[in-house]
Amino acid sequence: MMDDSNVAASLAELGNMHRLSIFRFLVKAGHEGAPVGDIQKALEIPSSTLSHHLSRMVKVGLITQNKKSRTIFCLPNFEHLEGLISFLQEECCMGYEKSASR
Amino acid sequence: MMDDSNVAASLAELGNMHRLSIFRFLVKAGHEGAPVGDIQKALEIPSSTLSHHLSRMVKVGLITQNKKSRTIFCLPNFEHLEGLISFLQEECCMGYEKSASR
DNA sequence: TTATTATTTCGATATTTCTAGAAATATAGG
DNA sequence: CCTATATTTCTAGAAATATCGAAATAATAA
Numbered sequence: 001m002m003d004d005s006n007v008a009a010s011l012a013e014l015g016n017m018h019r020l021s022i023f024r025f026l027v028k029a030g031h032e033g034a035p036v037g038d039i040q041k042a043l044e045i046p047s048s049t050l051s052h053h054l055s056r057m058v059k060v061g062l063i064t065q066n067k068k069s070r071t072i073f074c075l076p077n078f079e080h081l082e083g084l085i086s087f088l089q090e091e092c093c094m095g096y097e098k099s100a101s102r
Numbered sequence: 103m104m105d106d107s108n109v110a111a112s113l114a115e116l117g118n119m120h121r122l123s124i125f126r127f128l129v130k131a132g133h134e135g136a137p138v139g140d141i142q143k144a145l146e147i148p149s150s151t152l153s154h155h156l157s158r159m160v161k162v163g164l165i166t167q168n169k170k171s172r173t174i175f176c177l178p179n180f181e182h183l184e185g186l187i188s189f190l191q192e193e194c195c196m197g198y199e200k201s202a203s204r
Numbered sequence: 205t206t207a208t209t210a211t212t213t214c215g216a217t218a219t220t221t222c223t224a225g226a227a228a229t230a231t232a233g234g
Numbered sequence: 235c236c237t238a239t240a241t242t243t244c245t246a247g248a249a250a251t252a253t254c255g256a257a258a259t260a261a262t263a264a
Contacts, residue, residue, distance in 0.1 A: 005119060012117025016252090020110045027194050037210060046254050051212055053252090070210045070261045078198040085190055088116075088183060092129050096180040118222085138241060148224050153242055155222090172231045172240045 001090075002083045010060045010084055018045060019053050019062075026063060026076040033075035103192075104185045111162045112186055120147060121155050128165060128178040135177035 002010075014020050021043055026033055034042075040050050054074060057063045061080045065072050104112075116122050123145055128135055136144075142152050156176060159165045163182045167174050 004122065008117050008119050008122045010117070011113045011122070015110050015112070015114025015117045017107060017110045018252090020106065020113070024193055027196050027198075035210080036212095040211095047211070048213080048254055048256090049252075052254095055212085056251095067261095072211065076194070078195060081190065081194055082198075085187055085195075088187055091126055092178070092183055093180060093187075094129050096129075096184075120222090139239085142241095149241070150225070150243085151223055154224095157242085158221095169230095169241095174241065 002087055006060065007084060007087050010062055010080065013057055013060050013062055014084075016053070018043070018049070019057055022050075022053060022057065022074075023062060023076055026074055033073045035071045035073055037071070039074065104189055108162065109186060109189050112164055112182065115159055115162050115164055116186075118155070120145070120151070121159055124152075124155060124159065124176075125164060125178055128176055135175045137173045137175055139173070141176065 014023060022039060022045075025039055025042060029038075036047075036050065036054065039045070039054075040047050043050075045053070054063070054065070058065060062077055064075050064077055066075075067073075116125060124141060124147075127141055127144060131140075138149075138152065138156065141147070141156075142149050145152075147155070156165070156167070160167060164179055166177050166179055168177075169175075
C-alpha cells in the first residue's frame with residue numbers, strides 16, 4: 001500500500017488541469033507513450049512550462065521517461081495510478097455501498 | 103461523469119495531508135459524520151486552519167455539512183469520491199490490464 | 205565544424221495556498 | 235442579560251506553485 005504522503009503528493013499532481021490533461025494524453029498515446037514535443041504540440045503548453053509539469057509528475061512516480069537519442073518518451077505509470085485508486089477505495093470508501101442502480 | 107475541472111479541483115483538495123486525513127477521519131466516523139470540534143481534537147489542527155480546509159472541501163463537493171444547534175456535522179460525500187474513482191479508472195486506465203498476481 | 209532539433213534550466217514575476225491568532229458570529233443555558 | 239461553546243471570518247506573513255521567455259545543454263546530421 002502506498003503511504004499517505006505519496007498518495008497526497010500524487011493526487012495533488014493530478015489536481016491540476018495541465019497535468020491531468022498530460023496524463024490522459026499519455027494514456028491515449030499507447031504502449032510506447034509520447035515524446036515531450038508531441039505533448040507540447042497536442043496540448044499547446046509552452047515547452048518550459050510543460051517541462052516543469054512533467055518533472056513534477058516524474059518526481060512523484062506518475063510517469064516515467066526514457067530517452068531515445070534526442071527524444072524523451074513519456075509513459076503513464078499505470079501501477080502507480082492503480083495504487084492511488086486502491087488507496088481511495090480501501091481507505092476512503094469503507095462502509096459505503098454503491099446503490100444497485102448505478 | 104464529472105467534468106475535468108471538477109475532477110482536478112477535487113483531486114487537488116485531497117492532495118493535501120490535512121485534508122486527506124480529514125476525509126479519512128470522516129469515513130471512519132460513521133453514518134452521521136463528525137462535528138468540526140471532534141475533527142479538531144482528533145487531528146489537532148487549529149480551528150481556523152481546519153475551518154479553511156473544510157470550507158474548501160465543501161466547495162468542491164467532497165464533504166457536506168449539516169448544523170444541529172451549535173454543532174456542525176461533517177460527512178464525506180461518497181458519491182463524489184466514487185465519481186473521482188470512476189473518472190480515474192475510465193479515463194486514465196484505458197488499455198491497462200492489472201496483472202493476475204495482484 | 206556548423207546547424208538543427210529536442211528538451212531542460214535559469215530567472216523573474218504573478219498568483220495561490222497554508223497557517224494561525226484575534227475578533228466576530230451564532231446558539232444555548234443559567 | 236451574561237456566559238460558555240462551536241465555528242467562521244478577518245488578516246497577514248511565509249511558502250509553494252504556475253507561467254514563460256531566454257539561454258543552456260544534448261544529440262544528431264550536414
